[in-house]
Amino acid sequence: MNPKDNVRDRRGFLKGAGAGLAAGLLSPSAVMARPAEQAAPESIVHAGAGRPLTEKEKLDRIASNSWPIRYIFKTRGHFLAEKETSEQMKKKYGEITMLDFPDFTKKTFPGVYHMDLFSGLFGDVDDDSMYVKSTVSYNGKDHTVTEFDPSSASGKKWLEKMANKQVTTGTKCHHISNNAPRNICDLDADTRKAGVEVAKKWLDGAAMLGAKSMRVNSGGPRIAPTPVADPSSYPKNDELAQYLTNCIESFKEMADHGGKVGVKVTLENHWGLTANPINIRIIIEEVNNPFCEASPDFCNWEHEYLLFHALQDLAPYAHTNVHAKYWNRWKNPDVQRNVRIMVNSNYTGIFALEYEEGPWDGVEGAQYLYREVLAAL
Numbered sequence: 001m002n003p004k005d006n007v008r009d010r011r012g013f014l015k016g017a018g019a020g021l022a023a024g025l026l027s028p029s030a031v032m033a034r035p036a037e038q039a040a041p042e043s044i045v046h047a048g049a050g051r052p053l054t055e056k057e058k059l060d061r062i063a064s065n066s067w068p069i070r071y072i073f074k075t076r077g078h079f080l081a082e083k084e085t086s087e088q089m090k091k092k093y094g095e096i097t098m099l100d101f102p103d104f105t106k107k108t109f110p111g112v113y114h115m116d117l118f119s120g121l122f123g124d125v126d127d128d129s130m131y132v133k134s135t136v137s138y139n140g141k142d143h144t145v146t147e148f149d150p151s152s153a154s155g156k157k158w159l160e161k162m163a164n165k166q167v168t169t170g171t172k173c174h175h176i177s178n179n180a181p182r183n184i185c186d187l188d189a190d191t192r193k194a195g196v197e198v199a200k201k202w203l204d205g206a207a208m209l210g211a212k213s214m215r216v217n218s219g220g221p222r223i224a225p226t227p228v229a230d231p232s233s234y235p236k237n238d239e240l241a242q243y244l245t246n247c248i249e250s251f252k253e254m255a256d257h258g259g260k261v262g263v264k265v266t267l268e269n270h271w272g273l274t275a276n277p278i279n280i281r282i283i284i285e286e287v288n289n290p291f292c293e294a295s296p297d298f299c300n301w302e303h304e305y306l307l308f309h310a311l312q313d314l315a316p317y318a319h320t321n322v323h324a325k326y327w328n329r330w331k332n333p334d335v336q337r338n339v340r341i342m343v344n345s346n347y348t349g350i351f352a353l354e355y356e357e358g359p360w361d362g363v364e365g366a367q368y369l370y371r372e373v374l375a376a377l
Helices: 010-026 028-032 055-059 080-093 098-108 153-169 189-208 238-261 277-287 306-317 335-344 362-376
Strands: 062-065 114-118 131-138 141-148 172-178 213-216 264-267 292-294 321-324 350-353
Touching: 062 098, 062 172, 062 362, 080 362, 098 114, 098 153, 098 362, 114 350, 153 172, 153 189, 172 189, 172 321, 172 350, 189 213, 189 238, 213 238, 238 264, 238 277, 238 292, 264 277, 277 292, 277 306, 292 306, 306 335, 321 335, 321 362, 335 362, 350 362
Parallel strands: 062 114, 062 350, 114 172, 172 213, 213 264, 264 292, 321 350
Antiparallel strands: 131 141
């Protein structure tokens, strides 16, 4: 199918999203009713079918996720804090590469064939020709890392090999959780453009794997700029507005490119700009392109009140992929409630099993999420 066949009218796309929000906010019955997630029926019905989902239809809504299982992947090295965990998990589960992940998915999550792949695990770690060096700031220190280059000749061959592996195993790359494109809202024009070009290369690579969507982080400061006090007037936040302006311009470019290759570019609630759900809404509404949408994460919030309220706010802007997460930094990261929030907001996309931290290891935690999402669906 030609990707352009999927492109809806931009104005109609945004109008539809806004209309859905308005209906939920202004309808008298909506005002009188309990919150959507509390009013959920005992069984979620299949969208448009008026019946409970079959077991197969439920499994069709789930994706494995390589992030919580990253510790057992063969890599070029770990941060020191992860080394011990990696050694323990490899002893328990063995070592794999991304080419093994399709089989791992089928074995570990029966009936699941969609995959959400983390960019940092791509490539053959023994082949230097498919990697480029980048500088990453972590905990206030700069680290030099080698990252997969999907535009390199050897990188393209590896992507072809991964695509063939998907065919032979009956699995599909649904989404790429990407950390490689950086500086997307940087105040320096050349730095920002360089980040966008990396994203375009990755969108081309994502298309080779048949991915439906790819996350790109907004970049910018890890803590969003705060307003400047003005004793004679209302506070202003010109710095934040400039970051948003640059981010919007970058996502317009990436969404246009994504439309050409058939891969959506998504915004996840991470840090800085996207820690605040209203900033994600602003970017998506200003970009106004069906190839730019939200991919919410259940737990990546700055305080507990955002756990459910912010997800409810972003749900109308998500259509393809969300991260069903458990993270013990919160007292009650209610996975099933969050799944119901999404489904009752007419979300028909995939729930990727992204366990972060808690009483289990990464494999056990992802299996816990597998059971929770199935139960909620």
